[in-house]
Amino acid sequence: MTEIDNMEIAPEESNPPARTIPLDRIEMSRLVQLDACTRCGECLIWCPVFDQDSRENILPRQKILDFLRIVKNQQSLLNPIIENNKIPDSIRKWIRKIFRLEEIREEDVQHFVLNLYECSTCGQCQVVCPANIDTVNLWEKIRELMVSSGYGPLEPQKALAKSVKSYDNPWQQPRQGRVKWARRAKKEELISNLPPEIKKTKSKILLFFGCTAVYDLNIRQIAIDTVNLLETLGIDYGCLGENEKCCGSVLLRMGDPEYERIATDNIKLLNGLSIETLVTSCSGCFKTIKEDYPKVGRLNFEVLHTVEFLRRLMDQKKLKFEIPVEKVVTYHDPCHLGRACGVFDAPRDVIQAIPGLELVEMPRHGPYSRCCGAGGGVKAGFPDLQNKMAQARIREAEQTGAQELVSACPFCYAGLQVGIGALNSPLVMRDMTHLVISGLKKKD
Template structure:
């Protein structure tokens, strides 16, 4: 009879505080009530508290001293380990469990560090997720496109007359503001008009800005979420380049890029610039009188808080102030909003790990939007927009989806072909 050995999980990626957090979990079940994946699957093993217990038992079985004696040692067979490994990636890292946890365990950072340990040991993730990481590193974007294609949206916009002016390719000390568009807004043909809208808004406001164009590489945030340790070196290279540009402000239209550059990059090195999401930057421009939203958009609209902008960064009110400033547009909230906003499912590498689960999460969120009676749904993240658009199509939803920048452009009276 062949005995199958349970893989050993390395501890290198876990801090003493994170190891202690495994004991801090009281298994109260508050996370279960709010977990978007549990809502869809109704299985205990996907909950944060279950993963905390599995992880604690796995580590005790492998590393305990006295408690590792057979009398006290948890029995962890390969099937239990494999299930933990799979469920670790059935998570969008939405950060909801951290917000409702009575002892505020930083679950997302724990999951990301465990994923890195799994990645290094080749115990995870699933092949599709690992292939995604390799594609991202090879091409500098997840779309397998040449870097020169990052600016295709410029020629299209100029040809259609929907782009006010050709953005400058930024050079050292050329402009104080960098518009960092991100991969989805640059390459996804269903969404890349977001790039035009963002550039038009800054141009209309008279902001001296530039873009990196073909020199803009992915922020590589997905590598961090999935656990690829090469995130550190690639992010450091990006940060060093950004620090040489002489900019004082970086504006990005993507919540994922915002979280990665503002939070993750700051752990790698010092930033010579402030980081803003486009939604909060528009709020500033509006408050300073540099833009006006005078074109009415009659109807009701509901707003989806991106997890990486909301729970991860606390940006809730700025986009809402902008929406309320648009004439004849009534903002109606979904039942779960702000820090309790339900994740659309596209974050944290879930789309690569379990596409069906991600799609189900998007459909669920679309149904919540429909329940408000709103005719419009908006979000300021291209990735969330993509997921919600898929959910709306899958659900046959009549709701009209706007990216936040598109909506602002429309209210400013800027020509658009949307």
């Protein structure tokens, strides 16, 4: 049963006409794209949400139709006549009938919004769409319209947005807690030194941790391994410590216009550091800072995911693996790293450079990688759906015969763990940083 199935038809009096969706905030090119949908149904075959909840209404082609139905009826040139109470009811009804104009009511929009948010913004529909519709940006833009008219995000997603605005992280944790993981890891001798603050170093490389790896105890291994591998390789780096703030990805994906303020503040902060390179092990932060921030303001540094940074070090012969890692692994492409930013080869090049390690691919990999369901607000808004999406991915991974499932994103790490737990799978979840550190000799 989905939330939609549970929705009852409201009586007319409790279902007033819907508020008007402001179209002036959406570019004309996007509206043109909406009309480009040929209803071919290719997205139906590939959408990982439709796999688990086969309601036509959540499909890109139907969402496009429903959105057009709402805005075309709300923005009709005949509306001033229809809404004029001085014109007799019979004439207004006649105009509606002749021009096939519907009155859009609250419930129509609320149903549409539920369907709109039942999407992990994984970008699979964009890859397979023969009409080349830029679906992810389209969903994010339409979500923004819905938020600005008071219809989004969904109730369970509001806590995430509120937390980012109040505490600079989506996990409702105090700001000072951002560096707690490092102090604890040092005490437990999991790292040898606390990550240095960039302002106290002359480093040109900033390590941006992201909120998930530093606040979630189950994921902090990614932060620990990233620090250890930079230390082992003798990389001169710094971090922001308590001054690091959420990149705002959660807000952008859910359509919250406050994202723009967060992006602007972060761009100012990061540009002021005089760094050359920002490195992050979080694919969500990577996509947001690399692809989305430049739409808000210019960046004066390059943005690399850790796997790209490692491949660069390999090319420069500064990274050589010496310890064999005798394992069979399969690699899950994070949507934000792979489909969104085109980083498919770097993680595979690094895996293949580690002696003893064997990579076996799942049938859906690279641009066709099946989403784990953790992104786009789905994990918060539809946890059962996310669980089923993760299970589908874990079954695929199990079929390869791999012992470990490797990815390159704290969000995917957490999302896929849900599937491993639900299926009681023998697969072990790993981040790329863990594999790399396993193949490196410790610094004397």
